[in-house]
Amino acid sequence: MIAARLLDAVPTVLLVLTLVFVALRLLPGDPALVVLGEYATPQQLALFRREMGLDQPLPLQWLLFIRDMLTLDFGSSMITRQPVAQLLAENLPFTIELTLVATGIGLVFGIPIGVMAAVNRDRWPDGAARAFSLIGYAIPDFYLGALLLIVFALNLGWFPINGGGEGFWDRMHHVFLPALTLAFVKTAFLGRLTRTSLLETLGKDYVRTARAKGGREPRVIYRHALRNALLPVATGLGLSLLATLSGSVAIELIFNRPGIGEVLISAIAKRDYPVIQGGVVVFAFFVVLVNLAIDIAYIVIDPRIRVRA
Amino acid sequence: MSTALDLAPEEPRFGILRRLFGRPTTVAATFVVLGFIAIALAAPYIAPHDPLAQSFLRINSEPSVEYWLGTDQLGRDVFSRLLYGARNSLIFGLISPAIAAVVGTALGVAAGFFGGIVDRLVSRLVDTLLAFPELLLAIMVAAVLGGGFWNVVMVIAVAFVPGFARVARSTTLAVKQEPYIEAAVAVGLSTPKTILRHVLPNISAPIVVLATLWVASAIRLEASLSFLGIGTQPPNPSWGNIIRDGLSNIFGSPWPIVGAGAAITAVVLAFNILGDALRDLLDPEGK
Numbered sequence: 143m144i145a146a147r148l149l150d151a152v153p154t155v156l157l158v159l160t161l162v163f164v165a166l167r168l169l170p171g172d173p174a175l176v177v178l179g180e181y182a183t184p185q186q187l188a189l190f191r192r193e194m195g196l197d198q199p200l201p202l203q204w205l206l207f208i209r210d211m212l213t214l215d216f217g218s219s220m221i222t223r224q225p226v227a228q229l230l231a232e233n234l235p236f237t238i239e240l241t242l243v244a245t246g247i248g249l250v251f252g253i254p255i256g257v258m259a260a261v262n263r264d265r266w267p268d269g270a271a272r273a274f275s276l277i278g279y280a281i282p283d284f285y286l287g288a289l290l291l292i293v294f295a296l297n298l299g300w301f302p303i304n305g306g307g308e309g310f311w312d313r314m315h316h317v318f319l320p321a322l323t324l325a326f327v328k329t330a331f332l333g334r335l336t337r338t339s340l341l342e343t344l345g346k347d348y349v350r351t352a353r354a355k356g357g358r359e360p361r362v363i364y365r366h367a368l369r370n371a372l373l374p375v376a377t378g379l380g381l382s383l384l385a386t387l388s389g390s391v392a393i394e395l396i397f398n399r400p401g402i403g404e405v406l407i408s409a410i411a412k413r414d415y416p417v418i419q420g421g422v423v424v425f426a427f428f429v430v431l432v433n434l435a436i437d438i439a440y441i442v443i444d445p446r447i448r449v450r451a
Numbered sequence: 452m453s454t455a456l457d458l459a460p461e462e463p464r465f466g467i468l469r470r471l472f473g474r475p476t477t478v479a480a481t482f483v484v485l486g487f488i489a490i491a492l493a494a495p496y497i498a499p500h501d502p503l504a505q506s507f508l509r510i511n512s513e514p515s516v517e518y519w520l521g522t523d524q525l526g527r528d529v530f531s532r533l534l535y536g537a538r539n540s541l542i543f544g545l546i547s548p549a550i551a552a553v554v555g556t557a558l559g560v561a562a563g564f565f566g567g568i569v570d571r572l573v574s575r576l577v578d579t580l581l582a583f584p585e586l587l588l589a590i591m592v593a594a595v596l597g598g599g600f601w602n603v604v605m606v607i608a609v610a611f612v613p614g615f616a617r618v619a620r621s622t623t624l625a626v627k628q629e630p631y632i633e634a635a636v637a638v639g640l641s642t643p644k645t646i647l648r649h650v651l652p653n654i655s656a657p658i659v660v661l662a663t664l665w666v667a668s669a670i671r672l673e674a675s676l677s678f679l680g681i682g683t684q685p686p687n688p689s690w691g692n693i694i695r696d697g698l699s700n701i702f703g704s705p706w707p708i709v710g711a712g713a714a715i716t717a718v719v720l721a722f723n724i725l726g727d728a729l730r731d732l733l734d735p736e737g738k
């Protein structure tokens with residue numbers, strides 16, 4: 143079952159890489175001209191084409207591209223000459239750290255808010271949770287981030303305004319505001335999901351049975367209902383992990399943090415072709431990996447799926 | 452649930468409108484959306500200043516009667532830039548979902564109607580793209596294409612195509628089972644005519660609803676991309692790049708950030724509230 147899902151990821155990876163390949167080759171005009179500009183000498187253009195393998199026939203280019211990407215050989219930056227894989231590896235920990243801390247905050251607040259809303263359905267805690275989630279979905283993360291930066295870092299001076307930090311506590315100090323920003327919409331999302339899922343579970347026969355047996359309400363909710371209600375939340379968590387990853391691009395920019403998004407955005411501004419390509423492929427790998435992890439987690443958590451297979 | 456609905460007395464006239472506008476939040480949201488559209492259309496007539504006019508005599512001025520939200524680091528009137536930014540947002544909010552709807556519907560109908568290898572190819576592509584969050588997909592495509600008006604339109608459209616294709620495919624599969632399709636094929640109607648006259652009209656309702664629900668997402672995506680510097684390019688005002696400019700001038704004046712962010716939040720919130728009300732109305736058992 144798990145092996146089948148792993149095998150299924152292979153064509154997905156190939157398809158994603160092929161899409162990236164096609165997109166990069168679809169660039170209007172000659173990539174060498176686009177990157178180097180119209181004042182480049184013929185020698186520079188030829189050198190660029192040879193370095194990027196653009197002088198090879200397309201099918202061979204495709205094969206070489208797939209091989210290079212799968213072996214994480216992204217070439218080196220056109221500006222700093224640093225290997226792209228190394229540049230990404232240096233920045234990756236900051237993005238992962240931000241994503242994980244944001245997810246942690248989102249879980250710690252989101253699930254209790256969802257439970258509170260479901261248990262008090264149609265009363266004021268439910269309404270407050272609904273209002274919170276509406277605002278959470280509407281406020282752009284880069285706006286919230288900028289507001290938090292202005293109030294807590296610039297005016298109050300409680301948090302640093304840039305950088306990633308050194309050592310554990312300093313890094314946590316640096317990551318707090320960015321993570322809080324990304325956790326806002328995540329809390330809204332997870333709260334909503336927990337509420338819907340818990341309400342559905344509370345209507346199930348086994349919950350009625352638990353109540354009929356004289357189980358106290360907290361025991362019924364936490365022991366019987368919530369456990370089963372968390373299954374869709376686990377899937378939602380994967381989706382929201384990817385949403386946080388894409389949100390981290392803007393957040394890294396606002397808080398001047400190192401990270402994959404910051405690398406990609408500054409590479410776009412400088413037209414650093416190999417870095418753009420490497421950043422895009424790393425994001426694509428992340429998406430495939432997280433989806434794989436969601437599906438495998440589902441197989442592990444839910445015995446029904448295993449039995450059916 | 453359904454029995455209670457069956458027993459309910461017949462809807463009085465205008466019952467649907469009353470149900471849609473019964474909640475004060477829905478009414479407020481409607482006013483915000485209408486106001487946004489009116490401002491976007493009338494921006495050139497109501498803007499007190501030229502949004503591009505720079506003056507070094509009035510850099511970073513505080514809000515005043517003349518400049519409601521002050522001026523930015525180039526001395527441009529922030530309030531006028533916000534009004535023109537609404538115009539920019541409305542254009543992307545309408546064009547991108549429309550293009551995505553056309554392309555996505557074409558893909559989805561082809562997959563659902565023809566089945567076989569076409570369906571397998573389209574479904575694989577759509578499933579793969581659906582795994583990407585819209586913003587991430589848009590950032591990746593924009594990284595390759597670069598900025599500029601039509602590129603940004605295409606980037607946002609690409610992010611929405613998979614969603615439309617999925618809905619179009621599943622509704623086409625359902626419609627294909629209907630006797631009138633069988634009849635059309637039986638009387639020898641050509642395939643393009645069958646699709647145009649019998650499939651498309653019957654799947655259009657969910658597609659149109661989806662397109663309206665995605666206006667807010669398109670506005671948000673455009674703002675995010677412009678904030679990242681890969682959307683609407685300066686000096687043209689977009690709510691996203693107003694915040695971007697504001698961030699680089701954060702010690703000068705916070706008002707561009709506060710104003711543009713509040714505008715995005717209010718418009719997206721209003722569209723979402725309307726969208727929820729619309730969905731509840733069309734699909735009462737949904738939530």
